[in-house]
Amino acid sequence: MDHAHLKQKALSYVEEAAAFIKDAMKNTYGIDTKANKDDLVTDVDRNVEKLFIDKVAKDFPDHRLMGEEGSYKDIDDLSGYVWILDPIDGTVNFVHMGTYFAISLGIFKDGEPVIGIILDVMNDEWFVSEAGKGAELNGKRLPQLPDVALDEALVSFNTGWVLKDTRLQEIVKKARGTRSYGSAALEMAYVASGRIDAYISMNLAPWDVAGGWAVLKEVGGVATTYEGNELTFLQKDTLFAASPSIYKQINAHLK
Ligand code: 2AM
Ligand code: CA
Ligand code: CA
Ligand code: CA
DSSP: OOOHHHHHHHHHHHHHHHHHHHHHTTSOOOEEESSSTTOEEEHHHHHHHHHHHHHHHHHOTTOEEEETTTGGGGOSOOOSEEEEEEEEEOHHHHHHTSOSOEEEEEEEETTEEEEEEEEETTTTEEEEEETTTEEEETTEEOOOOOOOOGGGOEEEOOHHHHHHOHHHHHHHHHSSEEEOOSOHHHHHHHHHTTSSSEEEEEEEOHHHHHHHHHHHHHTTOEEEOTTSOOOOSSSOEEEEEEOHHHHHHHHHHHO
């Protein structure tokens, strides 16, 4: 099935959501904590999710939406079309920096990605994919990921994980450099566009990784749990996303 119509609609919702976010940033908005004092959510996150819930219900009544700010509760399988949405990925960046956050959307059909959209809202960078048709950054085709040597690679993870896992410290020593952007969706998009070569996290949810996987898959990238298992997009898990060559080289150090 051609997903061009679905993609056009999804792009228009993301564009509208981005305009909504930029407008909301002109005013003050409510900020709450969730699981701990560093786990933030704002009224803007919730309102963006609401925007998508309303649009999908109206335009695609047989599709379901799994969003971070509440609508995930209705979803425990991936049959049919499921929109996996993070209304704002990188909420801490959003609140503290006013930039480096994304809208992340992966539309899945029977558990497989069909459309991926990650928008870096303030930098206007659109990472977009359609299954079998490749991925683009602002309309320019992203090439298949080339082979890279680990000593010439940039790898990304939170410094907190490095303190806890000595194997990651080995990767830090071997790699050319480390980065940490604070948005899983953008970090996966950066792997997909060859800006960095790997991204590892120990605690992510389906909405953090669904859009990123949709885009990364189209350029030949790899994404599994840290232990090398398939992602389910139904539960919280670890993540190891990389170009195929760097995936193999890092994996050799994780054994
Ligand atoms: P969020 O901004 O949508 O919450 C930060 O390193 C990255 O991890 C972000 O993509 C963030 O998504 C995600 N993340 C997942 N679970 C988190 C949590 N409990 N607290 C903070 N960030 C979390
Ligand atoms: Ca969150
Ligand atoms: Ca997120
Ligand atoms: Ca979020």
